[in-house]
Amino acid sequence: MSSDTPDGRTVDESTDDPLIQTEIDAEPSPSRDAERTETIVRTKDLSVYYGDDRALDDVTFEIPENRVTAMIGPSGCGKSTFLRSINRMNDRIDAARVEGDLYFHGKNVYDDDVDPVALRRKIGQVFQAPNPFPKSIYDNVAYGLRVQGTDEDVDLDDAVERALRGAALWDEVSDQLDESGLDLSGGQQQRLCIARAIATDPEVILMDEPTSALDPVAASKIEDLIDELVDEYTVIIVTHNMQQAARISDKTAVFLTGGELVEFDDTATIFEDPTDPRVEDYITGKFG
Protein backbone atom coordinates (compact mmCIF):
# COMPACT_ATOMS: atom_id res chain seq x y z
CA MET A 1 0.00 0.00 0.00
CA SER A 2 2.85 2.32 -0.60
CA SER A 3 2.09 5.35 -2.60
CA ASP A 4 5.34 6.58 -1.17
CA THR A 5 7.28 4.68 -3.75
CA PRO A 6 9.35 7.25 -5.58
CA ASP A 7 7.84 7.97 -8.93
CA GLY A 8 11.15 7.87 -10.73
CA ARG A 9 10.48 4.60 -12.39
CA THR A 10 12.27 3.76 -15.53
CA VAL A 11 10.66 1.59 -18.08
CA ASP A 12 13.09 -0.12 -20.31
CA GLU A 13 11.66 -0.65 -23.76
CA SER A 14 13.85 -3.65 -24.31
CA THR A 15 12.84 -5.38 -21.16
CA ASP A 16 13.35 -9.05 -21.34
CA ASP A 17 10.56 -9.80 -18.96
CA PRO A 18 8.59 -12.42 -20.86
CA LEU A 19 5.43 -11.32 -19.09
CA ILE A 20 5.37 -7.98 -20.75
CA GLN A 21 6.65 -9.15 -24.09
CA THR A 22 4.48 -12.10 -24.75
CA GLU A 23 1.47 -12.14 -22.55
CA ILE A 24 0.48 -8.55 -22.28
CA ASP A 25 2.32 -6.85 -25.06
CA ALA A 26 1.97 -3.61 -23.23
CA GLU A 27 3.60 -0.43 -24.35
CA PRO A 28 4.94 1.17 -21.24
CA SER A 29 3.07 4.33 -20.55
CA PRO A 30 5.12 7.44 -21.21
CA SER A 31 6.58 8.48 -17.96
CA ARG A 32 4.98 11.70 -16.82
CA ASP A 33 7.25 14.21 -15.14
CA ALA A 34 8.99 12.33 -12.45
CA GLU A 35 8.29 14.78 -9.66
CA ARG A 36 5.76 13.66 -7.10
CA THR A 37 2.36 15.26 -7.06
CA GLU A 38 -0.11 15.99 -4.31
CA THR A 39 -2.56 13.37 -3.14
CA ILE A 40 -6.08 14.33 -4.18
CA VAL A 41 -8.12 11.37 -2.94
CA ARG A 42 -7.15 9.31 0.08
CA THR A 43 -9.01 6.48 1.71
CA LYS A 44 -8.54 4.98 5.12
CA ASP A 45 -10.07 1.64 6.04
CA LEU A 46 -12.88 2.24 3.56
CA SER A 47 -15.47 -0.54 3.56
CA VAL A 48 -18.73 -0.59 1.66
CA TYR A 49 -21.58 -2.96 2.41
CA TYR A 50 -24.69 -3.79 0.43
CA GLY A 51 -26.99 -4.98 3.16
CA ASP A 52 -24.86 -7.55 4.94
CA ASP A 53 -22.56 -8.26 2.01
CA ARG A 54 -19.22 -6.56 2.05
CA ALA A 55 -18.18 -5.24 -1.37
CA LEU A 56 -15.07 -3.30 -0.27
CA ASP A 57 -12.85 -4.48 2.52
CA ASP A 58 -10.77 -1.93 4.48
CA VAL A 59 -9.28 -0.19 1.48
CA THR A 60 -6.49 2.26 2.28
CA PHE A 61 -4.51 4.13 -0.36
CA GLU A 62 -3.73 7.50 -1.90
CA ILE A 63 -4.53 8.66 -5.41
CA PRO A 64 -2.20 11.30 -6.88
CA GLU A 65 -3.36 14.49 -8.55
CA ASN A 66 -2.97 14.98 -12.31
CA ARG A 67 -2.26 11.34 -12.91
CA VAL A 68 -4.15 8.43 -14.38
CA THR A 69 -4.88 5.81 -11.75
CA ALA A 70 -6.25 2.50 -13.00
CA MET A 71 -8.39 0.06 -11.02
CA ILE A 72 -8.23 -3.51 -12.20
CA GLY A 73 -9.53 -6.77 -10.83
CA PRO A 74 -11.96 -9.55 -11.55
CA SER A 75 -15.66 -8.93 -12.00
CA GLY A 76 -17.52 -8.23 -8.79
CA CYS A 77 -14.44 -7.24 -6.78
CA GLY A 78 -15.83 -3.80 -6.00
CA LYS A 79 -14.20 -1.48 -8.54
CA SER A 80 -17.42 0.27 -9.48
CA THR A 81 -18.39 0.38 -5.84
CA PHE A 82 -15.14 2.13 -5.02
CA LEU A 83 -15.62 4.63 -7.83
CA ARG A 84 -19.15 5.39 -6.67
CA SER A 85 -18.01 5.93 -3.12
CA ILE A 86 -15.65 8.71 -4.24
CA ASN A 87 -18.45 10.95 -5.55
CA ARG A 88 -21.01 9.50 -3.16
CA MET A 89 -23.16 8.05 -5.91
CA ASN A 90 -23.53 5.14 -3.49
CA ASP A 91 -25.90 7.39 -1.57
CA ARG A 92 -28.40 6.65 -4.33
CA ILE A 93 -28.39 2.95 -3.50
CA ASP A 94 -30.62 2.29 -0.52
CA ALA A 95 -28.82 -0.87 0.57
CA ALA A 96 -25.32 0.64 0.39
CA ARG A 97 -23.52 1.59 3.60
CA VAL A 98 -20.06 3.13 3.81
CA GLU A 99 -17.64 2.75 6.70
CA GLY A 100 -14.21 4.28 7.10
CA ASP A 101 -12.92 7.52 5.65
CA LEU A 102 -12.52 8.96 2.20
CA TYR A 103 -10.71 12.27 1.93
CA PHE A 104 -10.88 14.65 -1.00
CA HIS A 105 -8.20 17.34 -0.60
CA GLY A 106 -7.97 16.27 3.02
CA LYS A 107 -11.69 16.70 3.70
CA ASN A 108 -13.68 13.63 4.62
CA VAL A 109 -16.47 13.56 2.06
CA TYR A 110 -18.67 11.53 4.39
CA ASP A 111 -18.70 14.27 7.02
CA ASP A 112 -22.16 15.61 7.76
CA ASP A 113 -21.35 19.05 6.42
CA VAL A 114 -20.44 17.77 2.94
CA ASP A 115 -23.27 18.06 0.43
CA PRO A 116 -22.96 15.28 -2.16
CA VAL A 117 -24.32 17.66 -4.80
CA ALA A 118 -21.41 20.03 -4.17
CA LEU A 119 -18.96 17.13 -4.14
CA ARG A 120 -20.20 15.87 -7.52
CA ARG A 121 -19.68 19.30 -9.01
CA LYS A 122 -15.97 18.82 -8.38
CA ILE A 123 -15.83 15.14 -9.30
CA GLY A 124 -17.24 14.19 -12.68
CA GLN A 125 -18.12 10.70 -13.79
CA VAL A 126 -18.29 8.81 -17.06
CA PHE A 127 -20.30 5.61 -16.87
CA GLN A 128 -19.62 2.19 -18.29
CA ALA A 129 -22.53 2.38 -20.74
CA PRO A 130 -22.91 5.73 -22.50
CA ASN A 131 -25.93 7.48 -20.99
CA PRO A 132 -26.52 10.73 -22.89
CA PHE A 133 -29.73 12.58 -22.05
CA PRO A 134 -32.49 12.44 -24.65
CA LYS A 135 -31.66 16.02 -25.55
CA SER A 136 -29.68 17.72 -28.28
CA ILE A 137 -25.91 17.34 -28.38
CA TYR A 138 -25.59 20.98 -27.36
CA ASP A 139 -27.97 20.62 -24.41
CA ASN A 140 -26.19 17.47 -23.28
CA VAL A 141 -22.87 19.28 -23.01
CA ALA A 142 -24.44 22.42 -21.55
CA TYR A 143 -26.37 20.42 -18.97
CA GLY A 144 -23.77 20.58 -16.21
CA LEU A 145 -23.15 24.29 -16.67
CA ARG A 146 -26.88 24.94 -16.55
CA VAL A 147 -27.63 22.91 -13.44
CA GLN A 148 -24.58 24.37 -11.73
CA GLY A 149 -25.77 27.86 -12.60
CA THR A 150 -22.51 28.84 -14.29
CA ASP A 151 -24.05 29.13 -17.74
CA GLU A 152 -24.62 32.86 -17.16
CA ASP A 153 -20.99 33.55 -16.34
CA VAL A 154 -19.46 31.92 -19.38
CA ASP A 155 -20.02 32.05 -23.10
CA LEU A 156 -22.07 28.88 -23.35
CA ASP A 157 -21.43 28.29 -27.06
CA ASP A 158 -17.77 28.65 -26.38
CA ALA A 159 -17.81 26.28 -23.43
CA VAL A 160 -19.72 23.65 -25.40
CA GLU A 161 -17.27 23.85 -28.27
CA ARG A 162 -14.29 23.62 -25.93
CA ALA A 163 -15.69 20.55 -24.18
CA LEU A 164 -16.50 18.84 -27.47
CA ARG A 165 -13.00 19.58 -28.77
CA GLY A 166 -11.60 18.27 -25.53
CA ALA A 167 -13.48 15.04 -26.04
CA ALA A 168 -12.28 14.79 -29.67
CA LEU A 169 -15.85 14.94 -30.91
CA TRP A 170 -16.15 18.48 -32.27
CA ASP A 171 -15.12 17.73 -35.83
CA GLU A 172 -17.74 15.00 -36.11
CA VAL A 173 -20.71 16.87 -34.66
CA SER A 174 -20.04 20.59 -35.14
CA ASP A 175 -22.76 20.89 -37.80
CA GLN A 176 -25.40 18.85 -35.95
CA LEU A 177 -25.38 20.29 -32.47
CA ASP A 178 -29.18 20.52 -32.48
CA GLU A 179 -29.65 16.84 -33.17
CA SER A 180 -30.38 14.35 -30.44
CA GLY A 181 -27.42 12.90 -28.58
CA LEU A 182 -29.11 9.52 -28.89
CA ASP A 183 -28.60 9.54 -32.66
CA LEU A 184 -24.83 9.27 -32.28
CA SER A 185 -22.92 6.00 -32.47
CA GLY A 186 -21.95 4.26 -29.24
CA GLY A 187 -18.39 5.57 -29.36
CA GLN A 188 -19.57 9.09 -30.14
CA GLN A 189 -22.08 8.88 -27.32
CA GLN A 190 -19.32 7.90 -24.92
CA ARG A 191 -17.21 10.85 -26.04
CA LEU A 192 -20.30 13.04 -25.66
CA CYS A 193 -20.54 11.85 -22.07
CA ILE A 194 -16.88 12.71 -21.58
CA ALA A 195 -17.52 16.15 -23.07
CA ARG A 196 -20.46 16.53 -20.71
CA ALA A 197 -18.23 15.62 -17.77
CA ILE A 198 -15.37 17.97 -18.63
CA ALA A 199 -17.59 20.90 -19.61
CA THR A 200 -17.96 21.91 -15.98
CA ASP A 201 -14.23 21.70 -15.29
CA PRO A 202 -14.26 19.18 -12.44
CA GLU A 203 -11.03 18.32 -10.65
CA VAL A 204 -11.38 14.56 -10.87
CA ILE A 205 -12.96 12.46 -13.58
CA LEU A 206 -14.10 8.97 -12.68
CA MET A 207 -14.39 6.57 -15.59
CA ASP A 208 -16.01 3.17 -15.21
CA GLU A 209 -14.88 0.97 -18.09
CA PRO A 210 -15.40 3.80 -20.55
CA THR A 211 -14.27 1.78 -23.55
CA SER A 212 -15.78 -1.61 -22.80
CA ALA A 213 -18.61 -1.08 -25.26
CA LEU A 214 -16.46 0.41 -27.98
CA ASP A 215 -14.54 -0.86 -30.98
CA PRO A 216 -10.73 -0.59 -30.90
CA VAL A 217 -10.62 2.60 -32.96
CA ALA A 218 -13.09 4.45 -30.76
CA ALA A 219 -11.36 3.00 -27.71
CA SER A 220 -7.97 4.26 -28.76
CA LYS A 221 -9.42 7.72 -29.35
CA ILE A 222 -10.65 7.75 -25.78
CA GLU A 223 -7.29 6.50 -24.54
CA ASP A 224 -5.53 9.35 -26.35
CA LEU A 225 -8.04 11.68 -24.82
CA ILE A 226 -7.35 10.43 -21.29
CA ASP A 227 -3.68 11.02 -21.92
CA GLU A 228 -4.44 14.66 -22.67
CA LEU A 229 -6.94 15.07 -19.86
CA VAL A 230 -4.39 14.42 -17.11
CA ASP A 231 -2.67 17.70 -17.84
CA GLU A 232 -5.66 19.37 -16.21
CA TYR A 233 -7.57 16.66 -14.44
CA THR A 234 -7.07 13.64 -12.24
CA VAL A 235 -8.39 10.55 -13.95
CA ILE A 236 -9.45 7.43 -12.07
CA ILE A 237 -10.35 4.68 -14.46
CA VAL A 238 -11.76 1.18 -14.03
CA THR A 239 -10.81 -1.22 -16.78
CA HIS A 240 -10.87 -4.92 -17.54
CA ASN A 241 -8.31 -4.47 -20.23
CA MET A 242 -4.77 -5.09 -18.95
CA GLN A 243 -3.11 -3.57 -21.99
CA GLN A 244 -5.21 -0.50 -21.57
CA ALA A 245 -4.26 -0.14 -17.92
CA ALA A 246 -0.62 -0.64 -18.81
CA ARG A 247 -0.78 1.85 -21.69
CA ILE A 248 -2.55 4.76 -20.08
CA SER A 249 -2.13 4.68 -16.33
CA ASP A 250 0.59 5.95 -14.04
CA LYS A 251 -0.60 4.07 -11.00
CA THR A 252 -2.51 0.81 -10.81
CA ALA A 253 -4.61 -0.59 -8.01
CA VAL A 254 -5.40 -4.29 -8.11
CA PHE A 255 -8.55 -5.44 -6.32
CA LEU A 256 -9.38 -9.07 -5.86
CA THR A 257 -12.59 -10.88 -5.05
CA GLY A 258 -13.98 -9.88 -1.71
CA GLY A 259 -13.20 -6.21 -2.24
CA GLU A 260 -9.65 -6.38 -1.03
CA LEU A 261 -7.04 -4.01 -2.43
CA VAL A 262 -4.11 -6.37 -2.81
CA GLU A 263 -1.56 -4.12 -4.42
CA PHE A 264 -1.18 -0.49 -5.39
CA ASP A 265 1.90 0.85 -7.06
CA ASP A 266 3.37 2.41 -10.16
CA THR A 267 1.82 0.78 -13.17
CA ALA A 268 5.18 -0.43 -14.45
CA THR A 269 5.92 -2.11 -11.14
CA ILE A 270 2.52 -3.80 -11.03
CA PHE A 271 2.93 -5.21 -14.50
CA GLU A 272 6.62 -6.08 -14.36
CA ASP A 273 7.37 -6.93 -10.81
CA PRO A 274 4.31 -7.30 -8.61
CA THR A 275 4.92 -8.18 -4.99
CA ASP A 276 1.83 -10.28 -4.46
CA PRO A 277 1.81 -13.56 -6.41
CA ARG A 278 -1.96 -13.29 -6.80
CA VAL A 279 -1.48 -10.08 -8.76
CA GLU A 280 0.87 -11.80 -11.15
CA ASP A 281 -1.59 -14.64 -11.55
CA TYR A 282 -4.40 -12.23 -12.24
CA ILE A 283 -2.45 -10.18 -14.74
CA THR A 284 -1.25 -13.19 -16.63
CA GLY A 285 -4.76 -14.57 -16.73
CA LYS A 286 -4.26 -17.55 -14.45
CA PHE A 287 -6.89 -16.23 -12.11
CA GLY A 288 -10.09 -14.28 -12.05
Next chain:
Amino acid sequence: MSTKREELFADVDLSQEKLLNRLFHGLLAAASLFGLVMLALLLLDVLWESSQALLTFDIDIGQFLTGTSSSRAEQAGFGASILASIWLMVLTAVLAFFIAVGCAIYLVEYAPRNRVTRLIEANLANLAGVPSIVYGLLVLALIVNDAGLGSVILAGAIALALLIVPIIIVASIESIRAVPSSVRDGSYAMGATKWQTIRKVVLPQAMPGILTGTILALARAIGETAPLIMVGTLLHATRYPMGPLSDFSAMPTQIYNWTYQADRMFNGLAALGIVVLLVALIALYVLAGYLRRRYETEGGTISNV
Protein backbone atom coordinates in the same frame (compact mmCIF):
# COMPACT_ATOMS: atom_id res chain seq x y z
CA MET B 1 -35.03 -44.87 -47.47
CA SER B 2 -38.33 -43.14 -48.00
CA THR B 3 -40.23 -45.71 -46.02
CA LYS B 4 -37.78 -45.30 -43.25
CA ARG B 5 -38.44 -41.60 -43.22
CA GLU B 6 -42.14 -42.09 -43.12
CA GLU B 7 -41.78 -44.45 -40.24
CA LEU B 8 -39.52 -42.13 -38.33
CA PHE B 9 -42.36 -40.26 -36.62
CA ALA B 10 -44.94 -42.98 -36.91
CA ASP B 11 -44.86 -43.63 -33.20
CA VAL B 12 -45.81 -40.05 -32.38
CA ASP B 13 -49.55 -39.52 -32.44
CA LEU B 14 -50.42 -35.86 -32.45
CA SER B 15 -53.97 -35.97 -33.76
CA GLN B 16 -55.51 -35.42 -30.34
CA GLU B 17 -53.26 -32.46 -29.49
CA LYS B 18 -53.84 -30.94 -32.90
CA LEU B 19 -57.58 -31.15 -32.47
CA LEU B 20 -57.36 -29.47 -29.07
CA ASN B 21 -55.11 -26.80 -30.57
CA ARG B 22 -57.57 -26.02 -33.28
CA LEU B 23 -60.48 -26.04 -30.86
CA PHE B 24 -58.90 -23.46 -28.58
CA HIS B 25 -57.70 -21.38 -31.46
CA GLY B 26 -61.30 -21.22 -32.68
CA LEU B 27 -62.68 -20.43 -29.23
CA LEU B 28 -60.24 -17.60 -28.64
CA ALA B 29 -60.85 -16.14 -32.07
CA ALA B 30 -64.59 -16.25 -31.48
CA ALA B 31 -64.18 -14.54 -28.12
CA SER B 32 -62.21 -11.68 -29.64
CA LEU B 33 -64.57 -11.44 -32.60
CA PHE B 34 -67.52 -11.14 -30.25
CA GLY B 35 -66.25 -7.78 -28.96
CA LEU B 36 -65.58 -6.52 -32.45
CA VAL B 37 -68.97 -7.60 -33.73
CA MET B 38 -70.77 -5.91 -30.85
CA LEU B 39 -68.82 -2.71 -31.48
CA ALA B 40 -69.65 -2.82 -35.18
CA LEU B 41 -73.33 -3.44 -34.44
CA LEU B 42 -73.37 -0.52 -32.05
CA LEU B 43 -71.80 1.83 -34.60
CA LEU B 44 -74.14 0.62 -37.33
CA ASP B 45 -77.14 1.13 -35.11
CA VAL B 46 -76.11 4.67 -34.20
CA LEU B 47 -75.42 5.55 -37.82
CA TRP B 48 -78.71 4.00 -38.93
CA GLU B 49 -80.71 5.83 -36.27
CA SER B 50 -79.11 9.15 -37.03
CA SER B 51 -79.52 8.81 -40.77
CA GLN B 52 -83.17 7.90 -40.22
CA ALA B 53 -83.52 10.97 -38.03
CA LEU B 54 -82.01 13.16 -40.72
CA LEU B 55 -84.40 11.72 -43.32
CA THR B 56 -87.55 11.72 -41.20
CA PHE B 57 -87.22 15.09 -39.52
CA ASP B 58 -86.12 18.23 -41.20
CA ILE B 59 -82.91 18.78 -39.21
CA ASP B 60 -80.51 21.54 -40.17
CA ILE B 61 -77.03 20.22 -39.29
CA GLY B 62 -75.56 23.70 -38.87
CA GLN B 63 -78.31 24.76 -36.53
CA PHE B 64 -78.02 21.45 -34.66
CA LEU B 65 -74.29 21.90 -34.05
CA THR B 66 -74.48 25.53 -32.97
CA GLY B 67 -77.91 26.07 -31.46
CA THR B 68 -79.11 25.74 -27.88
CA SER B 69 -81.52 23.05 -26.83
CA SER B 70 -85.20 23.78 -26.44
CA SER B 71 -88.30 22.12 -25.10
CA ARG B 72 -89.57 22.14 -28.67
CA ALA B 73 -87.72 19.57 -30.72
CA GLU B 74 -87.84 21.58 -33.96
CA GLN B 75 -85.76 24.34 -32.34
CA ALA B 76 -83.41 22.18 -30.29
CA GLY B 77 -79.68 22.24 -30.97
CA PHE B 78 -76.59 20.63 -29.45
CA GLY B 79 -74.23 23.64 -29.51
CA ALA B 80 -74.65 24.70 -25.89
CA SER B 81 -73.93 21.15 -24.76
CA ILE B 82 -70.86 20.85 -26.98
CA LEU B 83 -69.56 24.10 -25.51
CA ALA B 84 -70.33 22.86 -22.00
CA SER B 85 -68.38 19.66 -22.66
CA ILE B 86 -65.40 21.67 -23.93
CA TRP B 87 -65.47 23.78 -20.77
CA LEU B 88 -65.73 20.63 -18.69
CA MET B 89 -62.81 18.94 -20.42
CA VAL B 90 -60.52 21.97 -20.11
CA LEU B 91 -61.31 22.47 -16.43
CA THR B 92 -61.10 18.75 -15.69
CA ALA B 93 -57.76 18.46 -17.50
CA VAL B 94 -56.25 21.40 -15.62
CA LEU B 95 -57.53 20.23 -12.25
CA ALA B 96 -56.63 16.57 -12.69
CA PHE B 97 -53.30 16.93 -14.51
CA PHE B 98 -51.39 18.92 -11.92
CA ILE B 99 -52.73 17.01 -8.95
CA ALA B 100 -52.11 13.63 -10.59
CA VAL B 101 -48.62 14.39 -11.91
CA GLY B 102 -47.58 15.96 -8.62
CA CYS B 103 -48.83 12.91 -6.79
CA ALA B 104 -47.05 10.53 -9.18
CA ILE B 105 -43.75 12.42 -8.83
CA TYR B 106 -44.07 12.32 -5.08
CA LEU B 107 -44.84 8.60 -4.99
CA VAL B 108 -42.00 7.61 -7.33
CA GLU B 109 -39.24 10.05 -6.42
CA TYR B 110 -39.82 11.25 -2.87
CA ALA B 111 -42.03 8.91 -0.87
CA PRO B 112 -40.14 6.59 1.49
CA ARG B 113 -40.22 2.98 0.29
CA ASN B 114 -42.38 1.60 3.06
CA ARG B 115 -45.60 -0.23 3.58
CA VAL B 116 -47.78 2.88 3.52
CA THR B 117 -46.44 3.91 0.11
CA ARG B 118 -46.96 0.44 -1.26
CA LEU B 119 -50.49 0.38 0.13
CA ILE B 120 -51.32 3.70 -1.50
CA GLU B 121 -49.90 2.60 -4.84
CA ALA B 122 -51.74 -0.71 -4.78
CA ASN B 123 -55.02 1.03 -4.01
CA LEU B 124 -54.75 3.59 -6.80
CA ALA B 125 -55.92 0.92 -9.21
CA ASN B 126 -58.89 0.19 -6.94
CA LEU B 127 -59.68 3.89 -6.75
CA ALA B 128 -59.78 3.97 -10.53
CA GLY B 129 -62.48 1.32 -10.37
CA VAL B 130 -64.83 3.12 -8.00
CA PRO B 131 -68.25 3.66 -9.68
CA SER B 132 -68.32 7.15 -11.11
CA ILE B 133 -71.63 8.00 -9.47
CA VAL B 134 -69.88 7.89 -6.10
CA TYR B 135 -67.70 10.83 -7.10
CA GLY B 136 -70.83 12.62 -8.25
CA LEU B 137 -72.49 12.08 -4.87
CA LEU B 138 -69.36 13.28 -3.07
CA VAL B 139 -69.23 16.50 -5.06
CA LEU B 140 -72.98 17.00 -4.67
CA ALA B 141 -72.66 16.82 -0.90
CA LEU B 142 -69.40 18.71 -0.39
CA ILE B 143 -69.15 21.19 -3.24
CA VAL B 144 -72.62 21.78 -4.60
CA ASN B 145 -74.48 21.87 -1.29
CA ASP B 146 -72.04 22.41 1.60
CA ALA B 147 -69.76 24.81 -0.20
CA GLY B 148 -72.77 26.30 -1.95
CA LEU B 149 -71.20 26.32 -5.39
CA GLY B 150 -74.43 25.16 -7.01
CA SER B 151 -74.88 22.90 -10.03
CA VAL B 152 -72.30 24.60 -12.21
CA ILE B 153 -69.65 23.48 -14.70
CA LEU B 154 -66.87 23.80 -12.13
CA ALA B 155 -68.66 21.36 -9.83
CA GLY B 156 -69.04 18.90 -12.71
CA ALA B 157 -65.37 19.32 -13.57
CA ILE B 158 -64.38 18.59 -9.98
CA ALA B 159 -66.38 15.35 -10.05
CA LEU B 160 -64.82 14.28 -13.35
CA ALA B 161 -61.35 15.27 -12.14
CA LEU B 162 -61.75 13.14 -9.02
CA LEU B 163 -62.79 10.31 -11.31
CA ILE B 164 -59.74 10.46 -13.57
CA VAL B 165 -57.01 11.53 -11.16
CA PRO B 166 -56.23 7.92 -10.15
CA ILE B 167 -56.10 6.88 -13.82
CA ILE B 168 -53.62 9.63 -14.65
CA ILE B 169 -51.56 8.87 -11.54
CA VAL B 170 -51.21 5.24 -12.54
CA ALA B 171 -50.16 6.16 -16.09
CA SER B 172 -47.75 8.82 -14.82
CA ILE B 173 -46.13 6.51 -12.29
CA GLU B 174 -45.48 4.00 -15.03
CA SER B 175 -43.97 6.62 -17.34
CA ILE B 176 -41.78 8.11 -14.61
CA ARG B 177 -40.58 4.67 -13.52
CA ALA B 178 -39.75 3.85 -17.13
CA VAL B 179 -37.10 6.59 -17.28
CA PRO B 180 -33.90 4.54 -17.02
CA SER B 181 -31.93 4.98 -13.82
CA SER B 182 -28.74 5.33 -15.87
CA VAL B 183 -30.03 8.66 -17.15
CA ARG B 184 -30.87 9.80 -13.64
CA ASP B 185 -27.39 8.72 -12.53
CA GLY B 186 -25.95 10.81 -15.35
CA SER B 187 -27.78 13.84 -14.05
CA TYR B 188 -26.87 13.34 -10.40
CA ALA B 189 -23.25 12.72 -11.31
CA MET B 190 -23.21 16.13 -13.01
CA GLY B 191 -24.00 17.68 -9.64
CA ALA B 192 -27.68 18.20 -10.31
CA THR B 193 -30.07 18.37 -7.38
CA LYS B 194 -33.06 16.07 -7.13
CA TRP B 195 -35.51 18.67 -8.38
CA GLN B 196 -33.22 19.63 -11.27
CA THR B 197 -33.00 15.98 -12.24
CA ILE B 198 -36.76 15.57 -12.11
CA ARG B 199 -37.50 18.76 -14.00
CA LYS B 200 -34.81 18.59 -16.66
CA VAL B 201 -34.39 14.88 -17.27
CA VAL B 202 -37.15 12.74 -15.79
CA LEU B 203 -40.24 14.79 -16.64
CA PRO B 204 -39.32 15.61 -20.24
CA GLN B 205 -38.74 11.94 -20.91
CA ALA B 206 -41.89 10.81 -19.10
CA MET B 207 -44.13 13.56 -20.50
CA PRO B 208 -45.33 11.82 -23.69
CA GLY B 209 -46.55 8.89 -21.61
CA ILE B 210 -48.13 11.20 -19.06
CA LEU B 211 -49.91 13.18 -21.79
CA THR B 212 -51.15 10.06 -23.52
CA GLY B 213 -52.50 8.78 -20.22
CA THR B 214 -54.18 12.13 -19.54
CA ILE B 215 -55.88 12.23 -22.92
CA LEU B 216 -57.13 8.67 -22.64
CA ALA B 217 -58.48 9.52 -19.19
CA LEU B 218 -60.23 12.58 -20.64
CA ALA B 219 -61.73 10.34 -23.29
CA ARG B 220 -63.26 8.38 -20.45
CA ALA B 221 -64.48 11.54 -18.71
CA ILE B 222 -66.13 13.11 -21.75
CA GLY B 223 -68.74 10.35 -21.95
CA GLU B 224 -69.44 10.17 -18.20
CA THR B 225 -73.09 10.80 -17.43
CA ALA B 226 -73.83 9.61 -13.91
CA PRO B 227 -71.60 12.01 -11.93
CA LEU B 228 -72.95 14.98 -13.90
CA ILE B 229 -76.53 13.94 -13.24
CA MET B 230 -75.67 13.79 -9.54
CA VAL B 231 -74.09 17.24 -9.63
CA GLY B 232 -77.20 18.47 -11.42
CA THR B 233 -77.65 19.51 -15.03
CA LEU B 234 -80.24 21.41 -17.01
CA LEU B 235 -83.04 19.40 -18.61
CA HIS B 236 -82.43 21.42 -21.75
CA ALA B 237 -79.24 23.40 -22.28
CA THR B 238 -81.09 26.52 -23.35
CA ARG B 239 -78.22 28.93 -22.68
CA TYR B 240 -74.60 28.91 -23.81
CA PRO B 241 -72.37 28.42 -20.77
CA MET B 242 -70.29 31.55 -20.29
CA GLY B 243 -67.74 30.21 -17.83
CA PRO B 244 -66.98 27.77 -15.02
CA LEU B 245 -69.84 29.12 -12.92
CA SER B 246 -72.61 28.69 -15.50
CA ASP B 247 -75.23 26.00 -15.17
CA PHE B 248 -75.07 23.52 -18.00
CA SER B 249 -75.93 20.25 -19.63
CA ALA B 250 -72.98 18.50 -21.25
CA MET B 251 -73.17 16.23 -24.28
CA PRO B 252 -73.92 12.93 -22.50
CA THR B 253 -76.49 14.41 -20.11
CA GLN B 254 -78.27 16.27 -22.91
CA ILE B 255 -78.40 13.09 -24.97
CA TYR B 256 -79.76 11.26 -21.95
CA ASN B 257 -82.43 13.88 -21.37
CA TRP B 258 -83.48 13.80 -25.02
CA THR B 259 -83.92 10.05 -25.07
CA TYR B 260 -86.86 9.98 -22.67
CA GLN B 261 -88.84 12.86 -24.21
CA ALA B 262 -92.20 11.98 -25.68
CA ASP B 263 -91.59 13.71 -28.99
CA ARG B 264 -89.97 11.15 -31.34
CA MET B 265 -87.86 13.85 -32.91
CA PHE B 266 -85.91 14.19 -29.67
CA ASN B 267 -84.85 10.56 -30.05
CA GLY B 268 -83.50 11.40 -33.48
CA LEU B 269 -81.63 14.34 -32.04
CA ALA B 270 -80.16 12.04 -29.40
CA ALA B 271 -78.87 9.70 -32.12
CA LEU B 272 -77.18 12.64 -33.84
CA GLY B 273 -75.76 13.76 -30.51
CA ILE B 274 -74.23 10.33 -30.01
CA VAL B 275 -72.50 10.64 -33.36
CA VAL B 276 -71.00 13.98 -32.28
CA LEU B 277 -69.88 12.45 -28.98
CA LEU B 278 -68.31 9.51 -30.80
CA VAL B 279 -66.46 11.85 -33.14
CA ALA B 280 -65.07 13.73 -30.15
CA LEU B 281 -63.99 10.43 -28.57
CA ILE B 282 -62.30 9.24 -31.73
CA ALA B 283 -60.53 12.60 -32.05
CA LEU B 284 -59.12 12.13 -28.53
CA TYR B 285 -57.97 8.59 -29.30
CA VAL B 286 -56.31 9.75 -32.50
CA LEU B 287 -54.54 12.50 -30.59
CA ALA B 288 -53.31 9.99 -28.01
CA GLY B 289 -52.17 7.61 -30.73
CA TYR B 290 -50.36 10.42 -32.52
CA LEU B 291 -48.52 11.42 -29.35
CA ARG B 292 -47.60 7.81 -28.70
CA ARG B 293 -46.15 7.27 -32.17
CA ARG B 294 -44.49 10.65 -32.32
CA TYR B 295 -42.43 10.10 -29.19
CA GLU B 296 -42.04 6.34 -29.21
CA THR B 297 -39.04 6.54 -31.49
CA GLU B 298 -37.35 9.18 -29.39
CA GLY B 299 -36.63 6.94 -26.46
CA GLY B 300 -39.57 8.03 -24.36
CA THR B 301 -41.63 5.17 -23.09
CA ILE B 302 -45.35 5.33 -23.40
CA SER B 303 -47.57 3.46 -21.08
CA ASN B 304 -51.07 2.28 -21.57
CA VAL B 305 -53.95 3.03 -19.29
